[in-house]
Every structure is written in C-alpha cells, then in structure tokens.
Amino acid sequence: EKFNVEQEIKISSSRQAADLKNKIFSYIDNVIIAQGTLTIHAELVQVITEDKSDNKIYIAKGSPATFEQTLQDGSPINLQANEIRYEPSMNTVVISGNALLRQEGSEVSGSKITYNFDTEYVNAESLDNAKVETVLQPKNKTELPKKSKDKQE
C-alpha cells in the first residue's frame, strides 16, 4: 500500500532530553524510529517542531545512521549516512556525510543525497572534490538482457 507519511511514528531510545522553549526533543542512545514499514536506526535523533505548522522534522545522527523503507512497488530502499533528515510533511529524506543510497542493486553515494517518496526522485550532490558515483542496474521488470554496468562520472 502507498507509503503513508501521516502514519503514527514511534520512537524508542534509552534517554530523552527536551528544550521546550525551542521545541527540540532529543532521543539519545540506540534510537529506533518506526513508521509503518519505515525504520531508522541512530545514536541520536532530534525532533524539531516547526512553529506555525507544528510539522515535525526528524534528524537522525549515527555512524552511520540507517534508514530502511519499502516503496510503493514493494521494493526496499536503504539509506545510510552520518545524518539523515526525514521530513514527512515534505515527503523527503535528505542524507549527508558519506551518504549511500541502495535500491534494487543500484547504489548512489555522495556527500549529500535527497530522496523524495512521492516522485521517487533521487538527487545526489557532492562537495567540490568528492565524486558522485552511481551504479545503475537496469530494473529487470521488462526482463531486459543483463547489460554490463556502466560507470557515470
């Protein structure tokens, strides 16, 4: 079923601290975020509540923090990076710091990757010298013969 960003989000962790004035909640030590088929594992998660809209932004940090999700077509997607910034209200997840995205055999790595759930659009950026490396595996939905992997600079 369609991945629903409105679903209830459960966070478990050993400790918790909150700065009520700035509306920031921090969850510390073996933090797990669960929302339907989405799970995020991190050492620290900060939940920021936006003032007007009350929308919540979940910033997970770890070495690395990991993000697993099953997409609309049932295929899994795995992200890992030093920082994972998940914004349900925008349907996006932005990962930065040796970021790696794995989906059905293809991998994208770079310093910053943005993934949009709705459009399934991936945008990888790299800092000046680091390169973006994309390894594409043709989706064998249409049973294409296996082509050799081509590297994209």
Add this chain to the structure above:
Amino acid sequence: MNRITLATITLFILALTTYGLLEWYGAKKETSSILDNATNPEFIAENLNSDVYKATGALSYNVEAQRMEHYAQLEVTHFEYPRYTLYPKNNKPTWQVTANEGTLYNNNRVKLKNRVRLIATDEESLIQEVHGKNLEMDLKTNIISSEQTILILGKGFTMYGSGLIVDLNTTQMTLTEHVQTIYKKIKK
C-alpha cells in the same frame, strides 16, 4: 514470725507496689504527651488558598487545598487535594500541579501522591500534561522530578518513561529512562 513482722512486711510490700504503680503510671503519661504533640497538627485549614511570595516580592506560587494540616514540631505540612500554581522566572506562562495528596517539607520540597498531574496553562507549550503516581517538586527552584514511570501528553505526541526532571524556569526536561514516544498527526 509473729504477727507484727508479718504486718510490717505486707505494709512494706504494699508501699513498694503503690510507689511502683505511681512511677509507672507517671512515665506512661509523659510519653503520651510528647506523642500527642507530634500527631496533633499545630493548625488545620479548610479550603485553603494562599499566595506565597519571593523575597523580591514576586509571586512564587499559589496553593489551594481542600484541607491542610501543619505539624510545627515535625516541620511538615500535609495537604488533601492540593492544586499548586507555579510562576516560573521572567514571567513565563504558569504551570499547575494537582494531586490527591501532598506533603510539604521544610517549606520548599513537596512530595505529591496519587493522580498527580503537571498541567501547562500555555496552549503553545510542547508539553501539555505530565501524569504520574507521584512527583516531587522544589518550590524554590521550580524543578519537578519523578523516579516512577510517567506519561507525558504533548502536542502531537505521547511519551512514556521514568526518571523525569523538568525545570520550569529554563523549560528544559530530561527523562533518564525513555521507553517510547508516539507521534500522531494533529488533525487540524
């Protein structure tokens, strides 16, 4: 053993027992008077409503209670159904604390028991209510803590844990044992 010695002996025993009885009775009475003083409150108030001010003149807190008993010697004040209104520093919005029972020790530490509620009066406050079986409150520092498990109701989330410490002045809060927080979309 003629009758005179017999009489003197019985008289002597009689005197001894009456003396012993008097002594024993006297001692018992004394101890009970100390006890009475401790168990009987110095004064009792019904439908109490009192404002307490800081040295600077600012209002520190208000307490209402159905019944209050003050034990001067033990320096303890017991409340039934207390409702505290706390005024954090630099006049931030107030908080209310209610419970079935409360005990105030050397006039700044309060232990609250049974259906304890910490309630934010500010709608915008991220934390709306804290529910627990018992909470401790320091009226001087406005720090509220609880070792027991507590439930926190907030805007769009519910949190379970224990080892709560919340400082109303700095609006900082920590849970040394966090179990789980559930975020639900707020239906606008």
